[in-house]
Amino acid sequence: MTTDIKSIDTDALQHKIARKPSLVWDKIDPAERNDVFELADSYKTFLDISKTEREAVRHIRDAAVKHGFQDVDAEGAGGKYYKIFRNKCIGMAVTGSTPLVQGSRLVAAHIDSPRLDLKQNPLYQDLELAFFKTHYYGGIRKYQWLARPLALHGTVITSEGKQLELTIGESSDDPVFTIADLLPHLSRRLQDGKKLSEAFEGEKLNLIIGSIPVGDPDLKERVKLGILHYLNTRFGMVEEDFVSAEIEVVPADKARNVGFDESLIGAYGQDDRICAFTALQALTTTETPHFTAVALFFDKEEIGSDGSTGAKSRFMEDFFSDLLVKTGANADERSLRKCLMNSFALSADVNAAMDPDFQEVHEKRNAARLGHGICLTKYTGSGGKSGSSDANAEYLGKIRRLFNEKKVAWQTGQLGKVDQGGGGTIAKFLAAYGMEILDCGPAILSMHSPFEIAAKTDLYMTLKAYQAFYASRMQ
Numbered sequence: 001m002t003t004d005i006k007s008i009d010t011d012a013l014q015h016k017i018a019r020k021p022s023l024v025w026d027k028i029d030p031a032e033r034n035d036v037f038e039l040a041d042s043y044k045t046f047l048d049i050s051k052t053e054r055e056a057v058r059h060i061r062d063a064a065v066k067h068g069f070q071d072v073d074a075e076g077a078g079g080k081y082y083k084i085f086r087n088k089c090i091g092m093a094v095t096g097s098t099p100l101v102q103g104s105r106l107v108a109a110h111i112d113s114p115r116l117d118l119k120q121n122p123l124y125q126d127l128e129l130a131f132f133k134t135h136y137y138g139g140i141r142k143y144q145w146l147a148r149p150l151a152l153h154g155t156v157i158t159s160e161g162k163q164l165e166l167t168i169g170e171s172s173d174d175p176v177f178t179i180a181d182l183l184p185h186l187s188r189r190l191q192d193g194k195k196l197s198e199a200f201e202g203e204k205l206n207l208i209i210g211s212i213p214v215g216d217p218d219l220k221e222r223v224k225l226g227i228l229h230y231l232n233t234r235f236g237m238v239e240e241d242f243v244s245a246e247i248e249v250v251p252a253d254k255a256r257n258v259g260f261d262e263s264l265i266g267a268y269g270q271d272d273r274i275c276a277f278t279a280l281q282a283l284t285t286t287e288t289p290h291f292t293a294v295a296l297f298f299d300k301e302e303i304g305s306d307g308s309t310g311a312k313s314r315f316m317e318d319f320f321s322d323l324l325v326k327t328g329a330n331a332d333e334r335s336l337r338k339c340l341m342n343s344f345a346l347s348a349d350v351n352a353a354m355d356p357d358f359q360e361v362h363e364k365r366n367a368a369r370l371g372h373g374i375c376l377t378k379y380t381g382s383g384g385k386s387g388s389s390d391a392n393a394e395y396l397g398k399i400r401r402l403f404n405e406k407k408v409a410w411q412t413g414q415l416g417k418v419d420q421g422g423g424g425t426i427a428k429f430l431a432a433y434g435m436e437i438l439d440c441g442p443a444i445l446s447m448h449s450p451f452e453i454a455a456k457t458d459l460y461m462t463l464k465a466y467q468a469f470y471a472s473r474m475q
Contacts, residue, residue: 021369021411023372023457024371024372024373024409024455024457024458024460024461025457027373027407028409028457032460035460036456036457036460037262037456039281039456039460039463040257040265040456040459040460042277042281043265043274043277043459044254044255044256044265044267046059046277047269047270047273047277048254048255048267050111050276051113051151051153051268051269052115052153052154052248053088053111053112053299053309054087054155055153056273056297057084057089057111057297060082060090060092060111060276060280060297061084061090064080064082064090064092065082067284070082071083071084072093072319072322072323072326073322080092080093080094080095081093081322081323081326083318083319083322085309085315085318086308088299088309089111089296089309089315090296090297091295091296091297092280092283093292093293093294093295093319093323094283094287094289094292094293095292095323095326096289096291096292097290098290098291098292099327099329100320100323100324101324101329101335101338101339102291102342103342103343103344103435104291104292104294104343105289105292105293105294105343105344105345105470105472106294106295106296106343106345106435107275107279107282107283107294107295107296107345107346107348107466107470108295108296108297108298108311108316108345108346109272109276109298109348109349110272110275110276110297110299110300110301110302110305110311111272111273111276111297111298112137112298112300112301112303113250113268113269113271113272113302114137114139114140114271114302114448115136115249116135116137116145116150116205116207116248116250117135117136117137117246117247118132118134118135118154118247118249119133120245121133121242122134122242123209123224123227123228123242124224125221125222125223125224128211128213129208129210129223130208130209130210130211130223130226130227131206131208131209132177132206132207132209132249133203133206134205134207134249135202136202136205137302137303138302138303138448139302139448140448141196141448142200142202142205143181143196143200144449144450145205145450146179146205147178147180147181148178148179148251149169149177149178149252150176150178150207150249150250150252151168151170151249152166152167152168152169152177152247152248153166153167153248153250154166154247155245155246155247156235156237156241156242156245157241157245158237158238158241159238159241162236164235164237170252176252177207177208177209177249179205179207179208180208207249209227210223210226210227210230213225213226214229250268250269251268251450253267253268253450254267255267258453263455263456264456265454265455266451266453267451267452268451270350270444270452270454271349271350271448272348272350272441274350274441274442274444274454274462275349275350275442275462276297277459278459278462279295279297279348280295281466282295282463282469282470283295283466283470285467286467286470286471289471290471290472290473291344291472291473292323292327293470294320294323296315296316298311298315298426301425301426305426305429311426311429312429317336320336320339320340324336324339337433340433341433341434342435343435344395344435344436344437344472345430345435345436345437345438346437346438346469347426347430347438347440348441348462348466349426349439349441350375350441350443350447351368351375351413351414351439351441351442351443352367352368352413352415352444352447353367353368353369353443353445353453354367354369355445361416361420362417363414363416363417366412366413367413368411368412370443370444370445370453370454370455371457371458372409372411372443372458373409373410373411373457373458374403374409374410374440374441374458374465375412375413375440375441376396376399376410376411376438377412377414377415377425377438377439377440377441378390378391378396378412378414378439379391379439380415380422380423380424380425380427381422381423381424382421382422382424383418383419383422387422387424389428389430389431391436391438392436395436395437395438396438398474399469401474402468402469402474403465406464408461408464408465408468409457409461410461411443413443425439441462442455442458442459
């Protein structure tokens with residue numbers, strides 16, 4: 001180098017070529033601050049009424065209809081469509097001015113969250129208490145579900161074929177349920193000396209549901225019979241109806257503001273309903289896009305995206321075939337293949353924010369931070385990127401330029417140190433169709449816990465990011 005180092009204006013150079021992380025609060029216009037808090041209030045309402053995938057689908061459908069979307073299987077063409085499958089996943093689209101075979105702008109999120117499910121034969125009595133047996137769904141820290149108020153949400157198909165929708169534990173007048181924990185005075189041998197993964201057994205996540213006996217004192221399982229009597233009287237259920245039921249156990253808490261300044265949101269299910277909410281908001285505010293704008297809301301991500309309603313299913317192909325027909329295009333195999341391969345997509349899922357108390361599990365230079373905007377995650381997986389789609393540099397360059405142009409605050413992140421662990425998203429399943437895809441969502445604290453923490457500014461920037469993506473013409 002021939003430049004005189006002493007003559008360099010280091011402040012100007014730093015500003016020009018170096019990248020410095022900054023909080024969203026330091027970037028947004030003061031006039032936007034009210035928008036940040038108003039959006040958060042709507043989001044908290046969404047969380048409270050969408051604690052299960054079925055409830056999320058119903059809410060998304062209602063919002064779609066309110067904004068002029070019609071069932072894609074209905075007669076007529078209106079340019080805005082939705083499609084529900086098995087009441088557990090839903091797709092929405094606003095058709096663009098460009099033929100669909102040239103690709104779409106796709107944001108894909110998931111609407112299932114870690115929880116407890118009732119087993120098919122859940123009801124039993126032990127000593128003087130009645131219980132429900134549960135099986136945990138997705139990656140949970142089992143101890144976090146003990147000694148806290150829990151609610152029941154679910155669908156029951158009776159022996160007569162009647163469908164019942166149950167929600168118990170959310171109203172202030174409702175009872176709640178709980179799983180008892182062992183008192184510290186007696187936990188030394190059973191829990192204290194064990195690994196965390198061994199101290200709390202899945203088969204002991206049994207839900208307390210009642211204690212009043214019925215009938216003669218000599219009658220066996222009188223408390224269980226009392227519960228059956230209650231369920232039969234209130235809902236018309238018999239014990240065998242549990243076999244054809246899907247009842248989920250979720251936290252009974254409401255979404256709350258966190259902190260004196262109310263800058264954070266604490267709630268169950270933010271992974272991944274924070275992305276589902278912002279994708280829904282972005283699409284319902286999208287008008288006359290250049291490329292068809294699509295939002296997909298999948299089930300089963302937390303257990304590998306398997307099943308008929310997960311991202312590995314044929315639901316996406318079916319919805320895009322319907323869109324081809326609605327737009328007057330051929331819906332043959334080649335057209336569908338080109339449509340998907342030419343699409344640009346965002347796998348809308350959260351990343352882990354660096355926890356100040358557990359910084360040692362993060363690689364600080366590449367960890368996402370709360371309040372720094374939406375997170376671009378080039379790859380997920382574990383170990384040597386196993387189970388990741390790994391977005392290419394060209395696509396990352398396009399997204400980065402778009403977000404910079406639209407003043408979207410963004411950061412990058414990875415899920416922990418290389419050898420620490422890891423995780424996956426639905427990106428790899430959509431990438432199999434050849435489309436460009438990038439994991440793109442906010443970072444949260446306490447992921448997979450019953451009370452996850454998100455920054456309101458990150459929620460706001462996620463919405464701005466998806467809106468910019470839907471409106472983009474990048475190729």
